[in-house]
Amino acid sequence: MIPLSNFLVLSALLFAIGFYGVLARRSAILILMSVELMLAAVAINFIAFATYRDPKAFTGLVFALFVIAVAAAEVGLALGIVLRLYREHRTGYVDEANSLKW
Amino acid sequence: MLARLPLPAQLDRTIMTGSLVAGLVAGPILLILLALLAMGRISGVQLVFYAAAAVILFGAIGAVTISNVVHAAMCLIATLLGVAGIYLLLLTEFIALVQVLVYGGGVIILVLFGLMLTNAAADPVVTDGSQKPFAFGIGALLAGTFVAAMLSAQWGLTAPVLVPFRIFGERIFRDFSVPVIVVAILLDIAFTGAFVNARRPEASETTEAAK
Numbered sequence: 001m002i003p004l005s006n007f008l009v010l011s012a013l014l015f016a017i018g019f020y021g022v023l024a025r026r027s028a029i030l031i032l033m034s035v036e037l038m039l040a041a042v043a044i045n046f047i048a049f050a051t052y053r054d055p056k057a058f059t060g061l062v063f064a065l066f067v068i069a070v071a072a073a074e075v076g077l078a079l080g081i082v083l084r085l086y087r088e089h090r091t092g093y094v095d096e097a098n099s100l101k102w
Numbered sequence: 103m104l105a106r107l108p109l110p111a112q113l114d115r116t117i118m119t120g121s122l123v124a125g126l127v128a129g130p131i132l133l134i135l136l137a138l139l140a141m142g143r144i145s146g147v148q149l150v151f152y153a154a155a156a157v158i159l160f161g162a163i164g165a166v167t168i169s170n171v172v173h174a175a176m177c178l179i180a181t182l183l184g185v186a187g188i189y190l191l192l193l194t195e196f197i198a199l200v201q202v203l204v205y206g207g208g209v210i211i212l213v214l215f216g217l218m219l220t221n222a223a224a225d226p227v228v229t230d231g232s233q234k235p236f237a238f239g240i241g242a243l244l245a246g247t248f249v250a251a252m253l254s255a256q257w258g259l260t261a262p263v264l265v266p267f268r269i270f271g272e273r274i275f276r277d278f279s280v281p282v283i284v285v286a287i288l289l290d291i292a293f294t295g296a297f298v299n300a301r302r303p304e305a306s307e308t309t310e311a312a313k
Contacts, residue, residue, distance in 0.1 A: 001261060002147060002148060005252055005253055006155075007192070009249050010159075010188070013245055016244045017163060018162065019237075019240065019241050019244055020166055020241030021165065023233060024237035027171065030171060032213065033166075034166055036178065036182075036205070036209065037162050037178070040205075043185070044189075047192050051192045051262040051263070058273045058277070061194055061197060062281065064197055068197075069204075070288065071209070072204050073288055073289050075209050076292055076293050077295050080295065080299035081299050083219055
């Protein structure tokens, strides 16, 4: 049996790597990919606690399912925004999209 | 021999380099793990866990450091499939299947379309100083804090229990029906918003905006 702390350490490392990506990348889509990594780390944490701490209560599993659904919605919406930004201003880099109104 | 295959030159180079790098990284890890298994130091389940963890961590590092965006997206696929393997180890098959379908299928396709419809060929040339050392420092601090906290805590443990599909579905749609409806509405709103943002403006709208 694998101890719970293994899963927690794995998800912590994955979260930190995703956080590095969010800070270090400048292209909006690459930042989005890093956010996906962070969300996957959070979902691992939810499911690990749910299965190890209280297998009868489904809250953690359902929460992880909703995290996945919300992440899919977020990706769709964010890519729509990035496409519009690119079409109207010819840039996909968050550094250059630094004003709220053109 | 490779020249005769009907592949674009760029594609076969990419495939060869990618599989070479992946094999060079994965091969030694797998060998070490198999040796540990043969010596009886780790069990089969632990071998699967460490292999999946290696796939996840190396894929994640590739996804945030490789400058070619398509290669980074491929690393992201490896990471997300590894996460599905971790879900299988945690005995939640349904969420593993959802992970493969939604992330491995839908999200990756969306991201690749986004990369190809914009000019995100690489990270832009930086003129105002690199932010990578700062980001690395913050990431290392975060990882150190989390790992230290999680290793020092004591969790009361119960063994994981397999949740059958049938019971999972019953619980979701009976006890969590309101959140399911809320998520359905959220998805509806999000994709309507994505459509409104991503469609091409019609000719009448652009002329009105020009006035």
